[in-house]
Amino acid sequence: MENIINLGKKREMFWDNYLVDDSLTTAQNRMQKPVCMGTVFWLDNKLEDNAVSYPCIMKDDKGYRMYYIAWHRQQSSFKDDEISTTVSRVCVLESQDGLKWTRPNVGLYEFEGNTNNNIVIPEQDFRDNAFVFYDTNPNCPPEEKYKCFVDGIPAKNEEERRRPGAMKRGLWYYYSADGYKFHCYGLVSVCGNFDTLNTARWDGERYVAYIRNYHGFPMDHASGAITVNGIEDVNAHSIPGADKNLGIRDIRVMYSDDFRNWTRPERIHFNDEHDIPMYTNNVIVYDRAPHILIGMPVRYCERTSWTPNFDQMPRVEFRKECIAAGLPREGLAITDCIFMWSRDGMNWDRSMESFMTPRYETAYNWVYGDCYPSYGYVDEGDENINFFTIEYSCVKKTGKPLVRHRIRKDGFGFYWSGGKEETLVTKPIIFEGSKLHLNFEGSAFGHLYVEVLTEDGKNSLCKSFEIFGDNIDRLVALEDGTDFSRFAGQPIRLKFTMLDTKLYSLKFD
DSSP states (O other): OOOOEEEETOOEEOSSSSSBOGGGOOSEEEEOOOEEEEEEEEEOSGGGSSEEEEEEEEEETTEEEEEEEEEEEEEEOSSSTTSEEEEEEEEEEEESSSSSOBOOOOOOSOBTTBOOSOEEEOGGGOSSOEEEEEOOOTTSOGGGSEEEEEEOOOOSSHHHHHSTTOOOSSEEEEEESSSSSOEEEEEEEOSSOOOSOOEEEEOSSSEEEEEEEEEOOOGGGOTTEEEETTEEEEOGGGSOGGGGGGSEEEEEEEEESSSSSBOOOEEOEESSSOOOOBOOOOOEEOTTSTTOEEEOOEEEEEOSSOOGGGGGSSSHHHHHHHHHTTOHHHHHEEEEEOOEEESSSSEEEEOSSOSBOOOSOOSSOSSTTOOOBOBSOEEOSSSEEEEEEETTTTOTTSOEEEEEEEEETTTTEEEEEOSSOEEEEBOOEEEOSSOEEEEEEOOSSOEEEEEEEOTTSOSEEEEBOOBOSEEEEEEOOBTTSOOGGGGTTSOBEEEEEEESEEEEEEEEO
16 A cells, blocks of 8 residues: 555645556646736846846835846947946845835945945945845844845955955855845855855744755866765866856755854755756745745756857847857857756756746847746735746846746646546545645536545545636535545545646645
């Protein structure tokens, strides 16, 4: 007999076969893409004229804030002044509902002669990314309730490296009492390559952070490469930039009790046979099922050479000029996004089908920098959640649209039946409560029935009335007029018989 899954009162998803007995199931597992809802704000001032990246949504008792990196073009370096020296700053947008955004006048730092801007960390204080979150640790000092990770600026020479307080390449910790005025605590880790959105949270017992590093480097290319417990580990800042594609970008997790002293990062494990470059992680707790973590990592793809297909892609001349200027990534790399999830934080499932693509070719997409979803999401209060991307993010001399994307709650994946009736049978489960709630999507012609089976699946104990419609919280009614309390605490299976229906999640209470 299979191991029994104890659901308790937890919501469980049909994103995978965690609950599903494949040998008794004919319904098919599918993943779902979000719906683009259009532009909600334009990032189009001079601070943002070069690029905009890494949107990070944070909610506190004042509403929503979105932190992001604004790259300003400082001077032209090459033939095309789009390829230029840039300066980066951390900026913020604000929203009451998470859907309509404004640019506040923070008034802290000067830009071009005045402080009428939304800068919260100035250019001299970090290198290329910043992640901000609100700390829910009850023992957190008030002055540190807003925490920020940044990737530090490497010292330029030996003299600068020896200067007291000089910022060295690595992960740095900043803190703030109000989310606007940040102070630098200092360097907290050099064990990794931190040029990504390094995410963190308080999990109720400790701090957990997900960062980037590399693996798979030839040892003669990585002077900082070591092996820990049989796993190759690289401090990738020791590797020449042109050689980084010899390795695979990966995601690692580390832990801390005080946000200052961190464990050595460990590579997370994916339950598939693929080994692909993962550029960001965006790991966050899924609020409707807090025992599940989700992530929307960017998938990095840099082709090795120019082919005729590039001649028909957007921004051909710019791509060629980047390659000629010694910046092959800007010419050959393209990014998209996938979806991943985990129930323990170390072992992850992911769909190799894209979660987001650059969509139909326009003048500005299908480039490095596409499909970077925001960290965090906004709950509309109905059946949907929203997240955002900044499009044209690396296109110079043009405004960047902040675009909203919507997906059904629990709707990242589902089991499905089309025009033919199919079945889904769970593994043996135990639950608490008396009511069964389903998140499902059907049609006028479609239907869904729920049947309670014995633990071995051979005998039926009761059956539901017909279920039809489209709802994230449909209460299941049994034909005999009873509820599910008589089955609580004992092993059973559930059988779903479906026609033209998608099944997203279930929950007992």
